Amino acid sequence: xxxxxxxxxxxxxxxxENKLRKSGYRLIAGVDEVGxxxxxxxxxxxxxxxxxNCKIKGVNDSKKLTPAHREKLYPQIIKTAVEYSFCxxxxxxxxxxxxxxxxxxxxxxxxxxxxxxxxxVLVDGFPLIFRSIESQAVIRGDSQIFSIAAxxxxxxxxxxxxxxxxxxxxxxxxxDENKGYGTRQHHRxxxxxxxxxxxxxxxxxxxxxx
Numbered sequence: 001x002x003x004x005x006x007x008x009x010x011x012x013x014x015x016x017e018n019k020l021r022k023s024g025y026r027l028i029a030g031v032d033e034v035g036x037x038x039x040x041x042x043x044x045x046x047x048x049x050x051x052x053n054c055k056i057k058g059v060n061d062s063k064k065l066t067p068a069h070r071e072k073l074y075p076q077i078i079k080t081a082v083e084y085s086f087c088x089x090x091x092x093x094x095x096x097x098x099x100x101x102x103x104x105x106x107x108x109x110x111x112x113x114x115x116x117x118x119x120x121v122l123v124d125g126f127p128l129i130f131r132s133i134e135s136q137a138v139i140r141g142d143s144q145i146f147s148i149a150a151x152x153x154x155x156x157x158x159x160x161x162x163x164x165x166x167x168x169x170x171x172x173x174x175x176d177e178n179k180g181y182g183t184r185q186h187h188r189x190x191x192x193x194x195x196x197x198x199x200x201x202x203x204x205x206x207x208x209x210x
Contacts, residue, residue: 029118030147040180044107046155085113
């Protein structure tokens, strides 16, 4: 059943996961990443295996939720999950290999870190092949598939917490607010302060500041 699933839903559902379970796939992992487009900081992927038809009110694509809502959902997802894991790819690794290979490494890494091997993997966007595990790419999966949406939330919260810690070390860039993304304020700070160790040197506009 490898392939690309596309079915635009208003909110994430268990529809595809239930279909897979009827086909015999009991443990289904949803996988997503955050930080792909950021100018600074790591890429973070999360994998989540949830119980069948679990009910966590408010789960949606992390981009559609407020920071406070994501923080509220994070412990609920962690507590409910059969298992979850994270994979962090540093800005130096991203510069060395490029963002697309780094993205795939993060997604694969999150799945490999699951102590319980899933029977099936649903990945947001990227078609990936896993050794001895069937998988499916889901376009806009974080807004359609419940487990992928849950993964997007905990990955986002995990990365935001990392960036808030980095703000203490690099206070001039306001990483606690912009989380390393390319805001106008961030661009002004780059012009004033130059790049720091956390910036992705293979990305623009950092290339222009070297």
